[in-house]
Amino acid sequence: MSSLSDTLEHYVLLSALIFTIGGVGFLVRRNVLVQLMSIELMLNSVNLLLVAFNRVHGENMAGHMFAFFIIAVAAAEVAVGLAIVLSYYRLKATVYTDEADLLRH
Amino acid sequence: MSAGNLLFAVCAIACLVGALVTVAAQNPIRGAMGLLTTIFGIAGLFLKLRAEFLTAIQLIVYAGAVVVLFVFVLMLLGPDARAPARSGRSGASRALGGVLFAGASLLALFSLGGQLEQSHGLGAVAPGHGSVESVGKLMFSQGLFAFELVTALLIVAVIGAIAVARGRQGAVRKKQVLRSPRDLFSGPPRTRPVAGGPLEEGAE
Numbered sequence: 147m148s149s150l151s152d153t154l155e156h157y158v159l160l161s162a163l164i165f166t167i168g169g170v171g172f173l174v175r176r177n178v179l180v181q182l183m184s185i186e187l188m189l190n191s192v193n194l195l196l197v198a199f200n201r202v203h204g205e206n207m208a209g210h211m212f213a214f215f216i217i218a219v220a221a222a223e224v225a226v227g228l229a230i231v232l233s234y235y236r237l238k239a240t241v242y243t244d245e246a247d248l249l250r251h
Numbered sequence: 252m253s254a255g256n257l258l259f260a261v262c263a264i265a266c267l268v269g270a271l272v273t274v275a276a277q278n279p280i281r282g283a284m285g286l287l288t289t290i291f292g293i294a295g296l297f298l299k300l301r302a303e304f305l306t307a308i309q310l311i312v313y314a315g316a317v318v319v320l321f322v323f324v325l326m327l328l329g330p331d332a333r334a335p336a337r338s339g340r341s342g343a344s345r346a347l348g349g350v351l352f353a354g355a356s357l358l359a360l361f362s363l364g365g366q367l368e369q370s371h372g373l374g375a376v377a378p379g380h381g382s383v384e385s386v387g388k389l390m391f392s393q394g395l396f397a398f399e400l401v402t403a404l405l406i407v408a409v410i411g412a413i414a415v416a417r418g419r420q421g422a423v424r425k426k427q428v429l430r431s432p433r434d435l436f437s438g439p440p441r442t443r444p445v446a447g448g449p450l451e452e453g454a455e
Contacts, residue, residue: 152259171274174349222408229416
């Protein structure tokens with residue numbers, strides 16, 4: 147931990163920090179678009195972790211395959227999520243989660 | 252510091268700064284640029300980890316499609332996506348949730364601190380590690396079923412996104428045109444009741 151070299155532990159630390167930042171952003175921010183971006187941050191950190199562990203245990207490429215599938219699912223999630231945001235904006239003219247209270251009334 | 256360590260340091264700092272900008276920026280466009288910085292940093296780390304195929308996929312899918320989609324939606328929504336709609340309830344519960352999450356995850360991280368001290372080097376790389384050929388061979392043998400499922404998922408997601416984003420605009424407009432000839436000149440239907448708008452005229 148003395149110098150900034152690329153051991154496995156540094157990748158784990160970096161991935162955990164990015165995941166924490168994304169999780170805090172998802173919980174704290176009210177803008178739906180920023181929340182979706184925070185989800186992307188969390189998915190990216192998990193991809194980094196999978197690839198780093200696959201680099202150490204390099205018998206096969208299962209980690210890379212998992213990361214590829216995660217990227218595909220994340221792309222689908224963003225497409226549907228942004229469509230829902232657009233539809234909701236057309237309904238209520240806002241993108242803030244505090245005002246998403248249609249089911250409460 | 253060798254060139255490899257320098258690449259790791261630059262990419263790691265880019266990732267962290269980009270993530271912080273994404274979460275903290277008041278303007279969501281700046282947040283999208285921070286997300287782009289993080290994605291480029293992670294692509295650089297993939298390159299450092301000898302994952303050439305995933306580096307290309309990361310740049311094509313995330314930097315090329317996802318961030319562009321975010322920027323498109325931000326431009327479509329305009330300044331309403333930035334300005335706070337109204338200063339509603341207090342943010343104390345949200346702040347508490349954020350602090351609790353950050354505390355829990357950092358606690359879990361530093362409880363592993365003893366193992367973090369001993370450093371595992373990455374070791375020698377196997378020939379063909381991370382190339383398109385080796386990943387593709389695995390994906391089309393063991394992961395073939397999952398691959399086909401992902402293709403179906405992408406088709407369903409694209410069709411669903413089109414269906415949800417289009418809404419029922421055409422149907423509503425046709426109904427309005429049929430109701431009164433004057434509605435031909437009143438433009439698109441309003442979704443929100445405005446004072447003196449067409450929704451209040453009916454009540455009078």
